[in-house]
Amino acid sequence: MKPPEVRQHGPAAMLPVASPAAVRAYVRLLARRHRAGFAAVIALNATATVAGLAGPWVLGSLVQELSAGTTGSRILTAIGWYLLALFVQSGFIGWSRLRGSMLGERMLADLREDFLVRSVALPPGVLERAGTGDLVSRGTTDIDRLAKSVREAVPELAVALVSVVLVLGALLLTSPLLAITAVIGLPLLLATSRWYFRRAPQSYRSESAGYAAVNTVLAETVDAGRTVEALRLGERRVELTDRRIGEWLAWERYTLWLRTVWFPSVDATYALAVLATLTLGGLYATRGWIGIGQLTAGVLYAQALTHPVDLILRWYDELQVGQASLARLVGVREVVDPETDETVRPAGREVSASEVAFGYRDGVDVLHGISLDVAPGSRVALVGPSGAGKSTLGRLLAGIYAPGRGSVTLGGAPLARMPAERIRAQVALVNQEHHVFVGTLRDNLRLARPGADDVELRAALAAVDAGEWVAALPDGLDTEVGSGGTVLTPPQAQQLALARLVLADPHTLVLDEATSLLDPRAARHLERSLSRVLEGRTVIAIAHRLHTAHDADVIAVVEQGRISEYGSHPELVAAGGAYAALWRSWRDEG
Template identity: 35%
Template sequence: MSATETRAAPAILRTATGREATRWVAAHTRELPGLTTATVLTTVAGAALQVLPVFLLGQVVDGVVAGEAQSILVTIGALMVAAVLLGSGATAASTYLIGRLGAELLARLREAAVRAVLGMPSARIEQVGRGDVLSRVGDDVAVLSKGIRTAIPTVFSSGVLVAIATAGMFGLDWRLGLAGACALPAYALALRWYLPRSAPLYQRQREAQADRAQALISGLDGIGTVRAYRLEEAFREQVTRESWRVRDLGVEVFRFFGRFVGRENRAEFIGLVLIIVVGYVLLEADAVTLGEASVAPLLFHRLFNPLGAIMFTFDEAQKSGASLTRLVGVLSEAPEERLVGHTVVAAAGSYPVTVAGLTFGYPDSEQPVLREVDLAIPAGGSLALVGATGAGKTTLAALIAGIGTPQAGSVRIGSTDLAELDEAGARALVSILTQETHVFSGPLADDLRLAAPEATDAELMDALRTVGADTWVTALPDGLDTMVGEGGERLDGTKVAQIALARLVLGRAPVVVLDESTAEAGSQGAAELERAVSAACQGRTTLFVAHRLTQAMAADRIAVLDAGRVVEQGTHEELVAMGGRYADLWRAWREGNSS
């Protein structure tokens, strides 16, 4: 939709709950049983082998106290060395497998998220803004990828080590185990304080990064306008303001995490003191051996490293969790039938377009953009929309193209109501071409085949010939195989528009909507492009959003929009003779071009 037309403040894409994200991970983990099983087994084995030397050290203490032979001590020492070596190997294998499993899940999630975005209704993309979309399939994927390499393997393997060491303390004596478990309430209180506060904080940080991305994109996309109106300072201030907001949230996250670490240290102190006291009492009562009393605090102390690792990577894990919920949330934005790849072939022939009682407004807007619009374009005919900026032309063109759903009224292509179709079905009936034409990096032939993947080179050249582009394409260094777009052959506005029109020819949709599609070509190529537009639309039902009134003159009929209503309809001659709104526009346009 045009930025100049009334719209509500952009919403953001949905964010999944933690439970939904967990369900997604669990479901896809079950689809990789071999990798998942190997990951769990190596992680458990590595943790057990890391704890085993502590128990063997207790055996050494008891052996010395009991006056055991030196050979027993040598045997225990050899076992300790073997446990260390095997534990290192198992831990290394566990880290590799966790990373591999995470990478596989991330690849699936990234593919699903990109697929959902591509299949999302275009109106939804426009509503939320590209900053939010790009931050999810870009920044969030990067954050999650970093977490999979660092934080997630650490948290998982450390969590398993904590569980095994805790079980080991209970194995020594249940009272020693209980003494260590008395630290759990302090840990739980610390987590209970931290988790509910941290997730929203990380979410705010990610949203601030999305807002910063949107500010950057808006300024870069409109750099010409920014320079023309000398708005550089205003956009610089906006980007700076959003960047400071991201920085301030980062500082707040760091301070908050520091307070969490202090609470964790208190829990460790409580547990260690209780274990030493209970161990001393049990030793005095001959309830445990000196080796067992020595092993218990060592086991609890053995928890410090994994708990510390969890704490110091929890920050990254929380960021990864926030990014995971944002990516999983994207998956619920597009129902399955809207995803790309589902194509519908329209029946041959021309289709009339009928707009009846159409009313449309953006969410939370006070006034509708369009009010009770009635239009009819006969099969194979053409209609031009004209009107002042903000009259609703672009919004009406988008609705006729099946982008968005009116609050009242209908748009019918033949006998089909567009509201009953998914976007793939709408694209089979209607092609829309706007002034925001993009040429993708790669061979020119691939760019053209976006509209017709099975088209032959001969069919591509026929389409280019139709829009008058065959001469310059033939003159390219490698013809259709010439690299275009970023890093390739530089194409001016007229050539880019001709490529878009050639795609329109190849697409073969029976209805065509052109929203100021030649506005950026410049006056030098305007006449040439208007001829190309006429050739591309030959035999199709066509709606023009007219940027130049010469294009409106060429249409069978003209409709004048004012404040969201159709105020005049007729041919060019009829409307000029009426002396109304169109006549005023025509007079102003003619005087402007004659001066």
């Protein structure tokens, strides 16, 4: 059976997948963090394995004595030792599994925290290009797939390796001839495992990528459901979804076929080892090379090898699935901007764009040669028809995107080379897409300023006209909001986002439809309230309601990715150009 054809999943830029070297480095990091836990699990299991090895030795000695003639007291003594060894083994196995489960949970918690910390620190432009489906798939499906590997596979694999070493050691001490016989199936095991593991890792990665592609298509279709319905794209989206599901299922079938070939061959090697030990061991015994007691113990030890070797192979196979998921999780850690320089700092507050060109796809620019200077403390409005490039330009000025050509600077420092955290502390973008996090209203507000007290929180809410409805909530600032809590209306969620903006206190704001969810009269009142709060700050407003442009110091008219007019409201109205036509049309509609 051939592997499915690898297909490109559309123009979206998927987040990177870590290289095997990066995955190994991260695994070593986790192992160092939890070396004490690993040492405890291995020591406990080693004790349990040594106790388990006593059983075959006791039985072998008993058989040897029975063949030569023995007493009832010797038999009772042997049974006592066997039961004691079994009791000790059971106790230490239970203890080692408990510690192994605790170790796995701690490692999984570490991994989840590492992924979450790195995810929230991703550059916004990277997330914009990659979409949410890939990241969500990594944070849900890949974490779930990896959970079994981390909780069980890693500790049990370490335990099984120790068991194999100890059992082989016991076989060598019992009889070197039987030790050689017990590993007679090793060449077959190595050959079939090499065949399997050369194909499995990439296949599991492709399977995970296929599932992520399905998740991405579904998320995009649901998020843009109204657009899909309005443009009658339903059949195309269903066809694309079916194709992605088909590609994913093809990889599922291929990995299943790999397992159906490999697993029977592994079982055959186990049977071969026991059969060879019985057959050849019997021949050795008849020739007097080994005793009947050695043969008995050797067969039991050969059979005891089956369980840890099976664990190694089974969990190693599980780790192939886990490794593919871990590579996707660790890949998020590798998202770096090679242009970022920690030493780059702004020397002022002026925002400037010089001959900027930008496109979402190579060779297809949506902005062309834009130059714009925004003085500190000024208010600039970007106006123009839908699709002209206003929001794209706003994201460039906010440092979300890096220009394809030209430069965007803050205080003379290129935004593209500045760390994202430094940009966000000085320049903030607020649009109509707001998120209410699960938790209290106080927690939601403190995302912007963790140390803010209740007086500051209420002042920020009052600044955005949210004081009244917050005071009417059942528990005020302690009211649980978000999924499962009090549901905020879209206008309330928008006011919450603006209150966060007041608390964050950046000196430059890019507002893209920041009041679009409010009715015109409420939006006008809120903008007047905000104007007092934002006094002295630089404001770049993407204006869809032209009263925003009317209040601005300067207006830039964006048409077909270029600035066609630039000036104050009176100047542009007097010029009789595109802005004057927009103004007359908006006033007539109003």
